[in-house]
Structure formats: structure tokens, C-alpha cells
Amino acid sequence: xxxxxxTSHIRADRAPLTLREYEAKGGYQSVRKALLNMTPQAVxxxxxxxxxxxxxxxxxxxxxxxxxxxxxxxxxKYLIANADEMEPGTFKDRLLLESAPHQLIEGMIVSAYAxxxxxxxxxxxxxxxxxxxxxxxAIAEAYEAGYLGQNILGTDFSLEMHLHTGxxxxxxxxxxALLNSLExxxxxxxxxxxxxxxxxxxxxxxIVNNVETLSCxxxxxxxxxxxxxxxSLTGDSGTKLYGVSGKIRKPGLWExxxxxxxxxxxxxxxxxxxxxxxFRGALPGGASTDFLVREHLDVRMxxxxxxxAGSRLGTGTVIVxxxxxxxxxxxxxxxxxxxxxxxxxxxxxxxxxxxxEKILHAMQSGDGRKDDIPLLELHTRYLGPGNTFCALAxxxxxxxxxxxxxxxxxxxxxxxxxxxxxxxxx
Amino acid sequence: xxxxxxxTEIEKAIHVVPHRKAACIEALKxxxxxRRWISDDSLKDIATFLEMSPAELDSVAxxxxxxxRKPVGRHIILVCDxxxxxxxxxxxxHQHLGSKLGIRYGETTGDDRFTMLPNPCLGTCxxxxxxxxxxxxxxxxxxxxxxxxxxxxx
Numbered sequence: 001x002x003x004x005x006x007t008s009h010i011r012a013d014r015a016p017l018t019l020r021e022y023e024a025k026g027g028y029q030s031v032r033k034a035l036l037n038m039t040p041q042a043v044x045x046x047x048x049x050x051x052x053x054x055x056x057x058x059x060x061x062x063x064x065x066x067x068x069x070x071x072x073x074x075x076x077k078y079l080i081a082n083a084d085e086m087e088p089g090t091f092k093d094r095l096l097l098e099s100a101p102h103q104l105i106e107g108m109i110v111s112a113y114a115x116x117x118x119x120x121x122x123x124x125x126x127x128x129x130x131x132x133x134x135x136x137x138a139i140a141e142a143y144e145a146g147y148l149g150q151n152i153l154g155t156d157f158s159l160e161m162h163l164h165t166g167x168x169x170x171x172x173x174x175x176x177a178l179l180n181s182l183e184x185x186x187x188x189x190x191x192x193x194x195x196x197x198x199x200x201x202x203x204x205x206x207i208v209n210n211v212e213t214l215s216c217x218x219x220x221x222x223x224x225x226x227x228x229x230x231x232s233l234t235g236d237s238g239t240k241l242y243g244v245s246g247k248i249r250k251p252g253l254w255e256x257x258x259x260x261x262x263x264x265x266x267x268x269x270x271x272x273x274x275x276x277x278x279f280r281g282a283l284p285g286g287a288s289t290d291f292l293v294r295e296h297l298d299v300r301m302x303x304x305x306x307x308x309a310g311s312r313l314g315t316g317t318v319i320v321x322x323x324x325x326x327x328x329x330x331x332x333x334x335x336x337x338x339x340x341x342x343x344x345x346x347x348x349x350x351x352x353x354x355x356x357e358k359i360l361h362a363m364q365s366g367d368g369r370k371d372d373i374p375l376l377e378l379h380t381r382y383l384g385p386g387n388t389f390c391a392l393a394x395x396x397x398x399x400x401x402x403x404x405x406x407x408x409x410x411x412x413x414x415x416x417x418x419x420x421x422x423x424x425x426x
Numbered sequence: 427x428x429x430x431x432x433x434t435e436i437e438k439a440i441h442v443v444p445h446r447k448a449a450c451i452e453a454l455k456x457x458x459x460x461r462r463w464i465s466d467d468s469l470k471d472i473a474t475f476l477e478m479s480p481a482e483l484d485s486v487a488x489x490x491x492x493x494x495r496k497p498v499g500r501h502i503i504l505v506c507d508x509x510x511x512x513x514x515x516x517x518x519x520h521q522h523l524g525s526k527l528g529i530r531y532g533e534t535t536g537d538d539r540f541t542m543l544p545n546p547c548l549g550t551c552x553x554x555x556x557x558x559x560x561x562x563x564x565x566x567x568x569x570x571x572x573x574x575x576x577x578x579x580x
Contacts, residue, residue: 187489
């Protein structure tokens, strides 16, 4: 049993395995085990025991999410793989989609069985063309081999699977906005409750799981929950696809034990900072996570530890801030993204994000005012949790609020050095 | 008028969803693939075929940044302008493209060859800066390489 279950079967050239090649490496064993020897409840129990947490960013317990789906509800019931990887700085699901499509399909079959879902979609972002080709071939092979379609392995379990490619927009990665998009609507979030588990796609019970989460399922079922826990260094089980990007020597993506420290990722795997640069901070898991700084380098990159350090593990793909890159420019780039990708559904997000971008732009242009920093802080509260339907605006506030906390002098410098204007308010 | 080929493909998309309207994004993409962009006439034809109003379909079409409601060139250049590409200096690529092609974001060259658009994170941040031309992804791009890359698209 591999210490890197998600990636050890991936070829050096990253070309996807054919179904037969994948089977020869132990692929689809979990489908046989689950469908022939386990009840749906037993599959759910195994996943519950494994402590698997969602790898899309929120880190919610997969088994708990599943448990709200009524098993006896009439069909159709849906399972959706969220492959709309669009969190800036995140490039982990791309590898699993392009190079291990059968692992995802296997995970989806077993998960659909556990949920007694009969229809599944892979919601793939438009830009992943290589992945789309690989997935289409893999789905066709899986139908051909009898792993998809009617009466899989001679049982009374049937599952259809379709690939849906998007047409852009970050919002599609938000669970309920994704459902609207799959229904052919604008990707705006839905009010909860009702939760998708009860009333999701086309009003039917629906589960949306991240690609990396679903790719863990075959290994949990084949090798057991206890083994899955031993892969980790901490209480959050399994391995994690970690990435590092920015001005480090060897940017990349690695499957490592959950709980690997930020220092090990940056100094060992990414080879440290580029010559002449030093580490100033990092977003641990995509654009919508709070900065970690030097004092956090020994934080273990699992859900609980990163949360205790004041941030979120998010997608586990680290974006490094070096000492020669402008903090205000860095944050402005993030806010520009969020302002542009806001669906406009909620007022604080639609109005607040462009306002913040204008403030940051003014600061950079030498028009910073004395009350800009309190005004930015006001926005972090008004756009924070509880004021909007989805997590886009609160997520956007995470890098801003932590930048104001850790790099306040960078913001102040713009005002002190360049602005001659009086404050707008007394 | 939708062509027979377009209708066949759209029917296939309708087949996997419970009602016709739900296939509308797929239908827009199918028609755009054939015609480069979605004109008002195309929009009306698709809406009629899916039994929805043109206004409703346009509300969807204008939401998604990769559905084009204005004419575009033969090739689309998507420049990643998100955080890691910003840190790694994508602005140089943007400036080089702008001066070489004489267009800004959202514009098309006079010979109809290229349209340049900004695009959020392309998901290849370990190889930043990155850009896409049509379906081709280019990683670790330098301004020097760009001229040779552009020559591949006529």
C-alpha cells in the first residue's frame, strides 16, 4: 500500500492510464468491494471512520455532508464532482483530472453507491481542455467495461456519468451556484436551507464533492479507514496535494502526509526562496485565505493547525509573498479578481469589492488618504461572514484583513510618503 | 437559423438534463464553437429552439465571460492576470502583446486574427506566467518566446 495513494500510479510523463493499465495497478477494486460486499451504509461508515475532510477548501467532514442525503428518497439523486478549480494560486485538481481520471471515476462510483445516487456529473472548468479529453475517454472506457451504466457488476446499482464543461466564472465553484449553472442559469448562490443534500440539482437530493476528496474514496474503501489515518502526521487524516507558487526556486505540487509543515513545503520541496529574496508571508491555501508569516513557518498544514494560526488550509496550495513584492499590489490583484468574479447578487460584495480596489489603486497612485486604512478595516467587517449568501466576499476579506494586521506599515507608507491630502472625515 | 449539425449537438446536450432550458449554456458553447461568437440572431435562434425567451438566454449568456456577445478574432489570447502570474511578472507579457498586436484587452486586431482578453487563474501556478491561445496552454512564458508562439496562429 502506497504512502502516496493519489499520485503513485501516475506516470512520469503524466499521460493518463488506460482502464486496463489502471486495473493492473489495483484500480476499480473498491467498486467490486463496495458493490459486491458492502451495504451503502457500510461504505458511509468506513468514510466516516476515515475522518476524510473535504479538499475543496472548506474542510467539512465528507461523511457528515453525505449523512444528510435521504438514502430512501426517490430517484433521481445526483452526485457531482466539483472540478471547477478556479481559486487563484490553485493547481492541484488539474493533476488528478489530467493524469488520473479513472481514480476520480472510481471514487464517484463508490460514492454514488454510498449515497444511492443514479446520475453523476463532472463539472469541469472550461480552461482544462487536456483534462476534458482524458475524462471523456475514461468515462467511455468505464461504460465499456461495465463500471458505469445499468446493473453495474451484475448488481441492481446503476449509474450514469456526464462531463459538463463550464463557460467561465469563479462563482461556479461555489456549491449552490454550481447547481444553478448546471441547470443552465446564472451562477448565483442559493439560500440555504434547503441544503443541496435535500433539494439540490433540479430540486433533487444532491452531493457536490471536490475532485481530490472523491479521489481519496477508492483508497479508503480498498485499504480501510485505519490505514488512511496512518498516512497523516496529525489528526486530519490522509495525504494532501500541496503546491507552492511564487518566487521560490522550485515551484511545484507534491502529495505529502497531511500535516506537513509550511517550512518543509517551502524550504525542502520548493527549494527555498529565489536568490536575493526572503520570505515575507504566504497564503496557505489559495487567494481567499489569511496570510501566514515567518512565525507560522512551523505550523502543520492541516485544517485544525492552520485554523489555530488564524488562517485556513483552503486548497493547500501556497502562494508565497517575497520581500521585494509590493504587499499593497499583491492584495490589490486579489481584490481585483474577487471584484470581477463577484456575481453581483449581494450588495456588500458587489459594491464593496470595487470600492476596496479603488482605495488600493488610489494608495498606489499617491492619492492615499489618512482614513483609508480604517475604511479598509470597515470593509473587512461589512464584507465579512454573515452579510452575504456565499463565501466569496468573506473569503476576499481574509488576505486583506491579515495584510492589514501583519503588513500594516506597507499600507501606511503609501499614505505617509505620497499623500498630501487631508482626511475625508474628521 | 441553427444548422443541422448544431441542432444534433444541442439535442445531445438536452438529452442528459430534465428540461430543454437546462442545456442552454451547452447550446451557447456549441454555437459559439461554430460561429466564434453569439450574435443577436444566434441568441434568438437558440432561445426559440430551447423554448425560452431571448432575454432570459441573454441574462445567462452575458454572465459567463467565455461566452462572447461581441465579434472576436480567429484566435483568442487569454492572459492569466491572477496572483501568482502577477507576482511572476505577467504584465510584461501583456505589454508585449499589446505593443506587438496594437490591441488592448477586449479588442481585436484589424486583420481579425487575435482578440486579447484577461483571464482569471489558469490553474498552472507552478509554471507562471501562463497564457492560453485557443485551447493551447503556454507555461513559463517569456516575452521573447511570444513572437514565435504567435506565429503558429494564422
